[in-house]
Every structure is written in structure tokens, then in C-alpha cells.
Amino acid sequence: MNRKVVLFDFDGTLVDSLEAIVRITNRLSGEFGYQKATAEDVEALRNLNSMQIIKTAKVPLAKVPFLLQMVKLELNQEIQNLKPIAGIIDVLADLKSKGYPLGIVTSNSQDNVKTFLHNYDLHEVFSFVHSGSTLFGKSKVIKKFLRQEKFLPEEVIYVGDETRDIEAAKNTRVQVIAVSWGFNSKEVLVKHNPDFALDRPEELIAAIGHLQQS
Structure with missing residues (x-):
């Protein structure tokens, strides 16, 4: 077989990579128009699916592809530490x-x-x-x-x-x-x-x- x-x-x-991604998304919050996530917020978000997370964080849907691209670029700077x-x-x-x-x-x-x-x-x-x-x-x-x-x-x-x-x-x-x-x-x-x-x-x-x- x-x-x-x-x-x-x-x-x-x-x-x-969760902590790194949270740090990066918090750094980008001002640019993309959503609130920074606290440790309590992250724990609550773990119980939501992807669309619910975006709605809860109030990320403008049109900005999501650009946000993802920025997160990947920023992760490239932290990949050595993961x-x-x-x-x-x-x-x-x-x-x-x-x-x-x-x-x-x-x-x-x-x-x-x-x-x-x-x-x-x-x-x-x-x-x-x-x-x-x-x-x-x-x-x-x-x-x-x-x-x-x-x-x-x-x-x-x-x-x-x-x-x-x-x-x-x-x-x-x-x-x-x-x-x-x-x-x-x-x-x-x-x-x-x-x-x-x-x-x-x-x-x-x-x-x-x-x-x-x-």
C-alpha cells in the first residue's frame, strides 16, 4: 500500500509564530485602521473563524489582501527568531x-x-x-x-x-x-x-x- x-x-x-504575528499585526494597526490586540483579545479570537476575526477586529475587507502581504514581508525580518x-x-x-x-x-x-x-x-x-x-x-x-x-x-x-x-x-x-x-x-x-x-x-x-x- x-x-x-x-x-x-x-x-x-x-x-x-503566533506571538510574532500578533506583534506585527499590532504594529500595522494604525496603518490599516484596526485596534491593537491585547493578550485577552488574542485568547478570545482563538474561538472565532477567520471571517469572524476580521469582523471583530473591524479590518476593512478591501485592505485584507494588503495587510496579509505586509505581514508576510514583516515575518521575513523575524523568521530567524522563530x-x-x-x-x-x-x-x-x-x-x-x-x-x-x-x-x-x-x-x-x-x-x-x-x-x-x-x-x-x-x-x-x-x-x-x-x-x-x-x-x-x-x-x-x-x-x-x-x-x-x-x-x-x-x-x-x-x-x-x-x-x-x-x-x-x-x-x-x-x-x-x-x-x-x-x-x-x-x-x-x-x-x-x-x-x-x-x-x-x-x-x-x-x-x-x-x-x-x-
């Missing part, structure tokens, strides 16, 4: 040794991802890195990956930390594992009915093994 391809989201799933999620490197090594092809599908930039992978000697772990700049259309990035790499949806598992990751996977008929160590809380992730909702990276091994058999 061929191993399924395991695709990972980047920010929040593989890399601990660290992997605790325990995720061992999990990736385990999956690789079991023969799973690994990839990344993200709304972050290819440059940021590749710099991070080089810093932690992970560039040979991943066979695919696909990125797209859309907030709500991550399913388009997954569809593009499937088309370019010639995989069927049933041959792929997607791992992400946000409700939009679950929605994108479901829209493309890809199995999805939601992880609670990133942005969205487990409570809101479960409401979107992923195949699995996990709290610790080491739980990925068993969950992916189960989906491999399905």
Missing part, C-alpha cells in the same frame, strides 16, 4: 522514516518557509512546498497542489491549526487533522468536524496511521 501524502500548514502547525513547535521535528522524522511523503501548503511566502526549513535542516524532509496569498481560498492552493503533483484527494492528509484549514480540506475532499497547539482553540476546531482533533504533536503518528488505513 502506498503511503498517503501528509501536507502541513506552516504557521501555528509547524512553527511557533522556532519549531516543541516535539514536531521528531514527529516529522518518524513519519519520514515510515515512508510518508511530506509537504507544506501555506498562505505564508515560499521564501519565509524555505528560510525556516534551512535554519533547522528540514529542507530535505519535505518533498513539496506550495504557497498562496489568499485568506479564504486555501482550498485553491490545495487543488493546485493536487493538480500539479497529480495526486487524488484520497491520497492526501492535511494537518492544520485553523478552522479555514478544515474548511479547505473538506472543500477539496482531503482528510484533515486539526491541531490545537496553534491559533484556533480545540473547542472551535471540533465544531468544524475534522477527522481528528489533537492536542500534542506526538499524537499525529497514530492519527495519520489510522487515516492511512481508511
Whole structure:
């Protein structure tokens, strides 16, 4: 039996970038016309989906694409300081040794991802890195990956930390594992009915093994 391809989201799933993103978005608040987020605000936002977050923060919808582009540019200045999620490197090594092809599908930039992978000697772990700049259309990035790499949806598992990751996977008929160590809380992730909702990276091994058999 061929191993399924395991695709990972980047920010929040593989890399601990939440604090950096909060700092950056707070710095850009004056330019883009929204309020800075306190620690309490961030905790509350973890229980909302992407559209609810934008409405709550009162970010003008027309400015969202430009805001995302600025965040990615600013992240490029902080990428050297970002660290992997605790325990995720061992999990990736385990999956690789079991023969799973690994990839990344993200709304972050290819440059940021590749710099991070080089810093932690992970560039040979991943066979695919696909990125797209859309907030709500991550399913388009997954569809593009499937088309370019010639995989069927049933041959792929997607791992992400946000409700939009679950929605994108479901829209493309890809199995999805939601992880609670990133942005969205487990409570809101479960409401979107992923195949699995996990709290610790080491739980990925068993969950992916189960989906491999399905």
C-alpha cells in the first residue's frame, strides 16, 4: 500500500509564530485602521473563524489582501527568531522514516518557509512546498497542489491549526487533522468536524496511521 501524502500548514502547525504575528499585526494597526490586540483579545479570537476575526477586529475587507502581504514581508525580518513547535521535528522524522511523503501548503511566502526549513535542516524532509496569498481560498492552493503533483484527494492528509484549514480540506475532499497547539482553540476546531482533533504533536503518528488505513 502506498503511503498517503501528509501536507502541513506552516504557521501555528509547524512553527511557533503566533506571538510574532500578533506583534506585527499590532504594529500595522494604525496603518490599516484596526485596534491593537491585547493578550485577552488574542485568547478570545482563538474561538472565532477567520471571517469572524476580521469582523471583530473591524479590518476593512478591501485592505485584507494588503495587510496579509505586509505581514508576510514583516515575518521575513523575524523568521530567524522563530522556532519549531516543541516535539514536531521528531514527529516529522518518524513519519519520514515510515515512508510518508511530506509537504507544506501555506498562505505564508515560499521564501519565509524555505528560510525556516534551512535554519533547522528540514529542507530535505519535505518533498513539496506550495504557497498562496489568499485568506479564504486555501482550498485553491490545495487543488493546485493536487493538480500539479497529480495526486487524488484520497491520497492526501492535511494537518492544520485553523478552522479555514478544515474548511479547505473538506472543500477539496482531503482528510484533515486539526491541531490545537496553534491559533484556533480545540473547542472551535471540533465544531468544524475534522477527522481528528489533537492536542500534542506526538499524537499525529497514530492519527495519520489510522487515516492511512481508511
